[in-house]
Amino acid sequence: MVAASALRGPLRSLLRVSCLLPCLLTVACVTTHEATRAPTLEEKCAGGSAWACETWGRQLQVDNRTEEADRALGLACAMGSTSACLSQGKDRLARGDLEGAEAPLRKTYDEDSEEGALALADLQDARGDAVGAAHFRYEALSIDKSTTEFGIGWRVPFDGGMGMALDVNVQPMGLKARRLTLGVNMGLDAKRVSLNATVGYQHFVTNWFAPYGRALVGPYLDASSSRRNPINLGAEVGMKFFAGPLGHLGTGFGTSLDGSTYYFLEAGLDWVLTLMVLAHM
Known part of the structure; x- marks a missing residue:
């Protein structure tokens, strides 16, 4: 009886460890997965990657998540991505937001982009300014040439x-x-x-x-x-x-x-x- 009583304590401890072991293994697996998981485009964008913001924005456009796409492209544009500015401006222009489209398209134009100049010409056409549109199309032919x-x-x-x-x-x-x-x-x-x-x-x-x-x-x-x-x-x-x-x-x-x-x-x-x-x- 004494021997059985002496073994009862270690057996209880062993049983407790046996019950806790699956939980510990599960937590370890989840922690390891979180540590090795590649960050998403959204997380990279939040970390300051213009490329990630622009790529994420284009994916959101495909999914018709317009407001989120506009925000992601705007972040990339603010970080200096000319192509993101162009995409944001063209998308706003297509939706009829003429005032909102002008700022990103102007950034593209200021970087000597032919596409930016042509998009601004379309913007002027939408406003009914044929003279302004013709001016931007005139500049577009030569805007990207070497100074x-x-x-x-x-x-x-x-x-x-x-x-x-x-x-x-x-x-x-x-x-x-x-x-x-x-x-x-x-x-x-x-x-x-x-x-x-x-x-x-x-x-x-x-x-x-x-x-x-x-x-x-x-x-x-x-x-x-x-x-x-x-x-x-x-x-x-x-x-x-x-x-x-x-x-x-x-x-x-x-x-x-x-x-x-x-x-x-x-x-x-x-x-x-x-x-x-x-x-x-």
Whole structure:
């Protein structure tokens, strides 16, 4: 009896542990699952991820949860996502919220987005402002082009030989929406070397094609005794094929008062990309 009584206490403890063990294992499994579960898009958005907010917003749009989608896209827009601003603005425009659509679309437009400019044109149309709509569509053709380009050109003079040209072109958005071009040009071939200031105009037929013309004026850098005029006056006409903000390819003809006439082929690259290329050479 004494032995049985002595064993009764440990048996009770063992039974208690046996009963508690499944509960402890369940809690451990739940805790482990919570620790290893990947955060949702909503949680990532709350943590400050613009990508998560935008992706979550697009999913909510598919589920027709309009107000929640608008809030998620608005958070992404506030974090600097231009595409989220565009999505929010277009969605509000489609729902007839013209005042609410303008702010996010303006942010997109301010980032030199062609789609943002076209969406603002649609907004002006919805307001009955045909002049304002036409202005934004005019700007949309050139809004995403590079402000400053470095260019290199190959010249084939009609009087023989080969030549080249180096250019820095500035295309300001404020002056006729990148139609006006200003720059510096160095032209050189076997018979002449000149440094020129340039001014020109390019007409955007589409967002990728623009015929253009420009005038060149500046001194010759070579000391040629046979040249009557030490100042170069010239002109070029041609066409450009744009690759958005990256740059362009161009071709055309040029001539100057010293009698040189040439065909040229040129390539222009955005100044940031040019510096990156030079840094890796």
